[in-house]
Amino acid sequence: MTADTLPDPVEERREEQYRDISRRVWIGWGRNSAAMGVVGVLVLVCVWAVGLLDGERMITGLADIADLLGDMWPPDFTxxxxxxxxxxxxxxxxxxxxxxxxxxxxxxxxxxxxxxxxxxxxxxxxxxxxxxxxxxxxxxxxxxxxxxxxxxxxxxxxxxxxxxxxxxxxxxxxxxxxxxxxxxxxxxxxxxxxxxxxxxxxxxxxxxxxxxxxxxxxxxxxxxxxxxxxxxxxxxxxxxxxxxxxxxxxxxxxxxxxxxxxxxxxxxxxxxxxxxxx
Missing domain, CATH: 1.10.3720.10 (MetI-like)
Structure with a gap:
């Protein structure tokens, strides 16, 4: 093996540091993604529990709100x-x-x-x-x-x-x-x-x-x-x-x-x- 083909210790350390940083970034990204997934599931469960996903009920409620707003117009400042x-x-x-x-x-x-x-x-x-x-x-x-x-x-x-x-x-x-x-x-x-x-x-x-x-x-x-x-x-x-x-x-x-x-x-x-x- 000639001197030109010998591994460079400095370059090896840089590559090792790069791999270590990359590994940490991927681990952090995975943990954050898992945490966001858990939060997302919890939000969806809560949204479903309070009825926000009940389309029929929401449409009926919006119609009633529109009727109420009609009854409130025009404002009476007497x-x-x-x-x-x-x-x-x-x-x-x-x-x-x-x-x-x-x-x-x-x-x-x-x-x-x-x-x-x-x-x-x-x-x-x-x-x-x-x-x-x-x-x-x-x-x-x-x-x-x-x-x-x-x-x-x-x-x-x-x-x-x-x-x-x-x-x-x-x-x-x-x-x-x-x-x-x-x-x-x-x-x-x-x-x-x-x-x-x-x-x-x-x-x-x-x-x-x-x-x-x-x-x-x-x-x-x-x-x-x-x-x-x-x-x-x-x-x-x-x-x-x-x-x-x-x-x-x-x-x-x-x-x-x-x-x-x-x-x-x-x-x-x-x-x-x-x-x-x-």
Missing amino acids: NINRWWGPLWDSMSMSIAATALAVLLSVPLALLGARNTSPHPTVYAVARLVLNTLRSVPELIMAIVFVAAVGFGALPGALALGIHSAGMVGKFFADSIERADQASVEVARAAGATRAQVILHGILPQVLPQMADVTVYRWELNFRASVVVGVVGAGGIGFELIAALRTLQYQEVSAILLVILATVTVVDALGGALRRRFQ
Whole structure:
């Protein structure tokens, strides 16, 4: 065997690395494909279970919806002056609920973040509280608070605020855990106390994300205020369900258009606030 025909060790290592990378890519592709296949089968089973694949039923339902939309046209704005008060109640409810959610979320988030919680047990309890708060739907909470404090915007604000605290607190805690530890180490090296580390090393990093989540949650709370109004928690939702119960479909469409216009304004204002805090 001449020197020209001797295998090149460097070339052999490159080929071996290439084969190793190719093998890993194929294995990863196979695993991802299998996972996507399982998810696809699960989705199809769920779609079949709820009846989305029942073509006859869906066609019949679409025809009934078309008839209902015909009954809702044209919208009747005769009582529009009566809706401004409930609409303001819904807006006030969403703002008050968001403020309550932030008030509850900040301490729970600090206790539920690994890098600020004083003890693993405290961390676990705080996370459990956050999970519990967001696992109970706001509609169920609204029913409970209506029974406890009566009809009006108060039970709606309490229900939305407490439910929102679970989700907002989780986002706050996740943001705190992702904070850059370099600033924290600098504060600790300077002799800062635990509270000073949180105040000067962590919160300045996460305040923009917290403000963004707060504004976004306010937008969601306004939409949800319409839903909780259906069970007597005040707001424009109460007027909507009253019109539905009396079969005033043209008035229902008018209220829905007013809600749509208000939601559009709220979304635009929320977007402006989020850009302001970025």
